[in-house]
Amino acid sequence: MMKILYDHQIFSAQVYGGISRYYVELIRNLKxxxxxxxxxxxxxxxxxxxxxxxxxxxxxxxPKCNFRGKKKIINIFNNLFSEQYLRYSKFDVFHPTYYxxxxxxxxxxxxxxxxxxxxxxxxxxxxxxxxxxxxxxxRYLANRASKIxxxxxxxxxxxxxxxxxxxxxxxxxxxxxxxxxxxxxxxNIMKLPKTFILFVGNRQExxxxxxFIKSVAxxxxxxxxxxxxxxxxxxFTKSEANLFLLLNISNQLKQYNIPDSLLSYIYKKALxxxxxxxxxxxxxxxxxxFASDCPVLCSNTSSLSEVxxxxxxxxxxxxxxxxxxxVKTAISSPELLNSLRIKAEKRLANFSWEKTAxxxxxxxxxxx
Numbered sequence: 001m002m003k004i005l006y007d008h009q010i011f012s013a014q015v016y017g018g019i020s021r022y023y024v025e026l027i028r029n030l031k032x033x034x035x036x037x038x039x040x041x042x043x044x045x046x047x048x049x050x051x052x053x054x055x056x057x058x059x060x061x062x063p064k065c066n067f068r069g070k071k072k073i074i075n076i077f078n079n080l081f082s083e084q085y086l087r088y089s090k091f092d093v094f095h096p097t098y099y100x101x102x103x104x105x106x107x108x109x110x111x112x113x114x115x116x117x118x119x120x121x122x123x124x125x126x127x128x129x130x131x132x133x134x135x136x137x138x139r140y141l142a143n144r145a146s147k148i149x150x151x152x153x154x155x156x157x158x159x160x161x162x163x164x165x166x167x168x169x170x171x172x173x174x175x176x177x178x179x180x181x182x183x184x185x186x187x188n189i190m191k192l193p194k195t196f197i198l199f200v201g202n203r204q205e206x207x208x209x210x211x212f213i214k215s216v217a218x219x220x221x222x223x224x225x226x227x228x229x230x231x232x233x234x235x236f237t238k239s240e241a242n243l244f245l246l247l248n249i250s251n252q253l254k255q256y257n258i259p260d261s262l263l264s265y266i267y268k269k270a271l272x273x274x275x276x277x278x279x280x281x282x283x284x285x286x287x288x289x290f291a292s293d294c295p296v297l298c299s300n301t302s303s304l305s306e307v308x309x310x311x312x313x314x315x316x317x318x319x320x321x322x323x324x325x326x327v328k329t330a331i332s333s334p335e336l337l338n339s340l341r342i343k344a345e346k347r348l349a350n351f352s353w354e355k356t357a358x359x360x361x362x363x364x365x366x367x368x
Contacts, residue, residue, distance in 0.1 A: 001034070001036060001037045002036045002037065002092045002093065002361075002364055002365070002368060003036070003037045003038075003039070003090065003091040003092050003093075004030070004036045004037070004038050004039070004091065004092065004093050004094075004095060004364060005038075005039050005040075005041060005085075005086070005089070005091045005093070005094050005095065006023060006027065006038065006039070006040045006041065006095050006096075006097055007040075007041045007042075007078075007082050007094075007095075007096050007097055007103060008040075008041055008042040008043075008045070008075075008078035008079070008081070008082055008097070009075075009096060009097045009098035009099075009100055010023060010097040010098050011023075011040075011042055011045040011047045011050055011078075011097065012042075012044075012045065012071060012074045012075040012078050013071060013075070013098070014047055015046050015047055015048055016047075016048050016049075016232070016260070018117075018175075018282075018284045019097070019098070019117055020047050020049055020050065020097075021049045021178070021260075021284075022115075022117075022151075022175055022356075023097050024047075024049040024050055024053050025176060025178065025353040025356070025357075026353070026356060026357055026360060027040065027053075027055065028053060028054075028055060028353070029353050029354050029356070029357035029358075030357045030360070030361060031055050033354065033357060033358070035357060035358065035361040036361055036364065039085075039089075039091070040056065041078070041081060041082040041085050041086070042058050042078055042081070043058065043059060043077050043078050043081040044058065044059050044060065044061040044074045044077050044078060045058045045059075045060070045074070045078075046060050046061065046062075046063045046074070048259070048260070049260075061073070061074055061077075079102060082102075082103065083102070083103075083106055086103060086106035086107060087106055091110065092110070092111075092364070092368050093110070093111055093112065093113060093364045093367065093368060094107050094110055094111070094112040094113075095112065095113045095114075095115070096112065096114065096141070097115075099114075099134060099137040099138045099141055100137060101137055101140055101141055101144075104144065111146035111147075111367040111368065112144075112145055112146060113145060113146060113147050113148070113149060113360075113363060113364065113367070114141050114142060114145040114147075114148050114149070115148075115149040115150075115151070116138065116142065116148055116149070116150050116151075116155055116159055116281075117151055117155070117281045117282070118151075118155055118158075118279070118280065118281025118282070119155060119158040119159065119162055119281070120206060120279055120281070121134045121135050121138070122135055122138075122158070122162050122163075123158070123162075123279055124205070124206050124278070124279065127204070127205045127206055138163075139163050142159065142163050142165055143163070143165070145169075146367040147169065147170075147171060147363050147366065147367055148165065148169055148170045148171070149170075149171055149172075149173050149360065149363060150170050150171070150172050150173075151172070151173065151174065151175055151281055151282045151303075152172065152174070152281060152282050152302075152303035152306050152307070153172050153303070153306055154281070154302050154303035154306055155172075155281045155282075155303065156170045156172050171359075171363055173356055173359045173360055173363070174282070174307075174350070174351055174355070174356065175282050175284055175287070175351065175353075175356060176287075176351050176352045176353030176354070176355065176356050177284070177287035177288060177290070177291050177348065177351055177352075177353075178260075178288075178353070190256060190258075190262075190266075192229065192254075192266070192269055193225075193227035193229065193252075193254065194225070195225050195226050195227065195271055196226065196227040196228065196229040196254075196269075196270055196271060197216070197226065197227070197228050197229070197270065197271055197272060197273075197274055197327070198229050198231065198266065198267065198270035198271075198272070198273045198274065198289075198294070199212070199228060199229070199230045199231070199273075199274060200230075200231045200232060200263070200273065200275075200285045200288075201231070201232050201233055201285060202232065202233045203230065203233045203240070206277065206278045206279055207276070207277050207278075208276040208277055208278050208299070208317050209240075209276070210240075210243065211276065211317070211318075211320065211323070212274065212276040212323060213228070213243065213244070213247070213249075213253075214243075214247070214320065215320045215323035215324050215327070216228070216323070216324070216327055217247040217248075217249055218324070219324065219327060219328065219331070220247075220249045220252050221247075221248060221249065223331070224252070226252065226271070226331070227252045227253065227254060228252060228253045228254070229253075229254050229255075229256070229266070229270070230253070230254065230255045230256070231255075231256055231257075231258060231263065231266060232257060232258075233255070234255075234257065235255055235257075236253070236255050263288060263292075264288075264291070264292045265292075267288060267289050267291075267292030267293075267294040268292050268293055268294060270294050271295075271330070271331070271337075272294060272295040272296065272297055272330050272337060273285065273286075273289040273294050273295070273296050273297070274296075274297045274298070274327070275296065275297070275298035275299060275304065276298070276299055276315075276317045276323065277298075277299055277301075277302075277304070277317065278299065278301060278302075278317050278318075279301060279302045280302050280303050280304055281302075281303060282303055282307060283298070283302075283303055283304045283307045283308070286298060286304065286307050286308050286312070287307065287348065287351055289344075290311065290344035290345070290347060290348050291348060293341055293344075295312075295313075295330065295337040295340040295341060295344075296308055296311065296312040296313070296340065296344070297312065297313045297314075297315065297326050297327065297330055298312050298313075298314060298315075299314070299315065299316075299317035300314040300315065300316060300317075301317060307351075308347070309343070309347050309350075310343055310347075311340055311343035311344040311346075311347045312340065313326050313329065313330055313336075313340070314326070
């Protein structure tokens with residue numbers, strides 16, 4: 001059986017996040033199906049998905065205490081641990097979880113696989129003025145990798161166009177979806193509005209939250225029973241609160257930070273889920289919504305139509321009029337939303353973590 005090593009990078013950086021969830025699900029399914037002997041080079045982590053995983057336990061470091069430099073300390077310890085392990089261990093394939101090339105001087109001639117999640121830094125460099133190193137490292141490793149996994153055809157095409165990577169070096173492997181459930185919880189504690197549109201994740205620039213809010217403000221002003229519920233992304237900033245006040249919709253926006261185990265419940269309660277992002281490498285929340293019987297409205301850009309297929313209402317994320325039209329259509333058409341639910345159930349058959357793991361294992365076999 002092949003020995004595959006994964007490193008700590010994303011687990012040192014993320015407590016929650018799609019990339020770390022991807023690796024936990026990949027490793028879990030490789031192990032469950034006996035597809036590979038897997039080891040994860042981590043000493044410390046506070047990552048939610050990894051600490052909740054059944055396959056191994058790691059040490060936490062000040063999990064309830066946040067301070068400046070905490071992630072840097074975790075990264076230093078994990079780097080030292082990874083370097084020592086790589087010096088003396090036997091393995092067949094190395095799979096880094098992000099783009100730091102520190103490992104190259106330790107793996108010798110052993111092959112490595114690089115997963116590229118998106119090309120957001122390259123498509124929207126103005127949103128990442130202090131993080132040019134990510135693009136530099138990504139390009140360097142993409143050229144050195146034995147194989148590249150892209151999580152959508154859109155990401156593959158961007159890699160070819162922006163980095164000039166040969167198409168035959170890149171394999172597209174879709175992500176799966178998870179449905180976490182918790183029983184015996186008093187969900188009323190959250191005090192969710194009766195009728196709400198759901199927004200999940202970060203609200204930073206390319207996520208297009210501000211244009212979305214400005215677009216739906218006129219609808220909210222007329223339909224005061226409709227709210228916007230934002231999950232994750234931390235509390236509303238002062239500038240966001242000022243915008244809500246200016247638009248006279250402050251009382252119709254709620255924000256919650258919750259564990260992923262509660263997400264399914266919130267998706268089920270939502271009128272629909274909206275995803276106005278300008279760019280996504282895949283679009284995992286779409287599958288989460290589908291799995292929870294929640295209709296989807298999303299941008300007609302990047303990979304989103306590749307994931308959602310015919311099971312979503314699409315809009316131009318740069319057009320206020322397009323967003324308004326889509327939201328009004330969804331609110332006034334319960335029959336249309338029901339038809340989307342039926343299509344979404346069929347669409348989900350194309351995605352599973354088991355399938356992700358089996359297709360990834362085939363990539364490892366190709367380069368050993």
